[in-house]
Amino acid sequence: MKRVLIVLCVAFLCTACMPQSRITAAPSLWQTYENTLKAAKYVDLTHTITPSIPVWAGFGPSSFGPALNPATGAPYSWSKDGFEATRYELATDQFGTQLDPPAHWNPDYPAIDELPPTFAVRPLVVISIVEQVAQNPGYSLMVADIQNWEARHGRIPEGSVVFVRSDWSKEWPNPALATRQVFPGVSLAALKFLHEQRHILFHGHEPLDTDATPTLEGEAWLLRNGYTQAEGVAHLDQVPEAGALVTIGFPKFQGGLGGYARYIAICPPDWQYGVSVGQLPESPLPRAVKPLHWDATRGMRVR
Numbered sequence: 001m002k003r004v005l006i007v008l009c010v011a012f013l014c015t016a017c018m019p020q021s022r023i024t025a026a027p028s029l030w031q032t033y034e035n036t037l038k039a040a041k042y043v044d045l046t047h048t049i050t051p052s053i054p055v056w057a058g059f060g061p062s063s064f065g066p067a068l069n070p071a072t073g074a075p076y077s078w079s080k081d082g083f084e085a086t087r088y089e090l091a092t093d094q095f096g097t098q099l100d101p102p103a104h105w106n107p108d109y110p111a112i113d114e115l116p117p118t119f120a121v122r123p124l125v126v127i128s129i130v131e132q133v134a135q136n137p138g139y140s141l142m143v144a145d146i147q148n149w150e151a152r153h154g155r156i157p158e159g160s161v162v163f164v165r166s167d168w169s170k171e172w173p174n175p176a177l178a179t180r181q182v183f184p185g186v187s188l189a190a191l192k193f194l195h196e197q198r199h200i201l202f203h204g205h206e207p208l209d210t211d212a213t214p215t216l217e218g219e220a221w222l223l224r225n226g227y228t229q230a231e232g233v234a235h236l237d238q239v240p241e242a243g244a245l246v247t248i249g250f251p252k253f254q255g256g257l258g259g260y261a262r263y264i265a266i267c268p269p270d271w272q273y274g275v276s277v278g279q280l281p282e283s284p285l286p287r288a289v290k291p292l293h294w295d296a297t298r299g300m301r302v303r
Contacts, residue, residue, distance in 0.1 A: 037266065041274030043238050045163070045246070045263040046097040047172055051299045054178035056208065059092035064300045086301070093258035094208075097232040099250045104257040105223035112256035115228065122201055123160040124246040124265055125149070126236055133166045133184045140185035140211060143193045153242040156198045161246050165236035169206040172234065178208060185211035188218045195227060204230025204263075230261065238273040239265040 026034070047053065051063050066075035067085035076084050093112075094104075102109035127149045132139040141164050150156060166184035171177055186205055194200045208231055210219040222229050245266040250259035267274055290303040 038277045039269040041267040041269060041271040041276055043235060043265040043267060043274040045233050045235050045239070045265055046261070047169070047232055047234050049096045049260065050173065052175060053096055053173045054175050054208065055092065055095055056178055059094060062088070062090045062092075062095060064088055066294060093253065093256055093260065094231075095258070095260060097234065097261050097263065098230065099248070099259035099261035100219075100223065100229045100231060101257065101259065102223045102226045102228060103255075105220060106226075109223070109226045111254075112250060112259045113252045113254050115250075119201065119228075119248050121245055121247050123157045124239065124244040125153075125156050125160050125162040125200075126165050126239055126241045126244075127162060128165040128236075128241065129184060130165060130167050133168070137184070138182040138212060139166075140187040141190045142187055143189050146190060146193060146198075149241065156194070156200065158199045159201050160198075161202060161204065161230070161248070162194055162200050163204040163230070163233055163236055163246075164206070166206050167237060169232070169234045169236075181212065183207045183209070183212060185209070185213075186218055187211070188221055191218050191222060195222075202228040202230060204233045206233055206236065208232055230263065233263060239267055240271060243268055244271075 025031070051061065055061070065087045067087045068075055069081075078084055094100075099112065099115075101112045101115055103111040103114075127141065127145060129139055129141055129145055132145075146156070156162065164184075164186055168177070168184050177183075184205070184207060186203060188211070191203065191210075194203055209216060210222065210229060210231075211217065219229070247264045247266065248261065249264075250261040253259075265274070269276065288303060292301045292303055294300075295302045
């Protein structure tokens, strides 16, 4: 009996000394990260914001500047103050890669800060109209294009995000993009099909408007009826048409009518584009070859 007690005591002490991770399995979401997301390929679908990127003329230009000490009126500096900061004078919240909340066109619906946190991660569908746009620069996504995608990949998942690839953004950041009257769009019929038949979360497109109709009929229908959309999306040529996820991030401005958004596609581990966790230094981040410095000509910090 004593020998049994001794064995039990030793077993108990060994168990008590084991790391917690060895006693119980990792929580399921942590397992998902370790088994799937860690090895996935991450692709940024977001344009970098600079003062000179394309923007609708009705909003006017934005500018960057060093943050100023209100007591002296002088900019902070790394040499004198040990840090620097930036002052952004943004003419609009409809700037660069965006997330449009419905309050942009209808005050009865949510603003950017009122969107639910469940927007964070969704299945990503990419429908290409590149071939059609090569023949007609003003081509709009049609219901038939969606049905052709489904014939190849299956039904679009409910609650997914659908990005329309046109390769319009390959000319970014040419300011002339914002002045062109002809650009790829998304037809009203396609928008209604995606929302009313497939019940997606929202769609996104590369240009800065949904369509080129005189009344912006697609954007008007979406935002006036409580739907959200993404604009100015980039690098859709680097993500698969099916099988990826998209993460959605945006600043939470009170009553904001547009969102400076960041979209990251999470692609399968064997995908040809993107980077995986551990592939690049992350913590600590590496020192740059050249330090940041203020470029007065370009109106922003550069290396």
